Amino acid sequence: MATIRKRRKKDGSFSYLARIRIARTGQPDYSESKTFSRKAMAEDS
Numbered sequence: 001m002a003t004i005r006k007r008r009k010k011d012g013s014f015s016y017l018a019r020i021r022i023a024r025t026g027q028p029d030y031s032e033s034k035t036f037s038r039k040a041m042a043e044d045s
Contacts, residue, residue, distance in 0.1 A: 004042045007035075016042040 005017045019033040036042040 004039065006039070018042040018045055 001022075002018065002020045005019070007015050007017055009015055016036045016039050017033055018036060020031065022030040024030060034042075034045065036045070
């Protein structure tokens with residue numbers, strides 16, 4: 001599952017945090033996140 005969150009930075013501009021989480025049977029969940037300057041870049045990744 002992937003989610004994208006819009007976050008306000010200290011200077012007032014926005015960044016987009018893309019986060020994925022993969023549930024695996026018998027193992028810990030795998031998660032990864034990356035920050036992008038544009039929403040389109042976050043959606044393409």
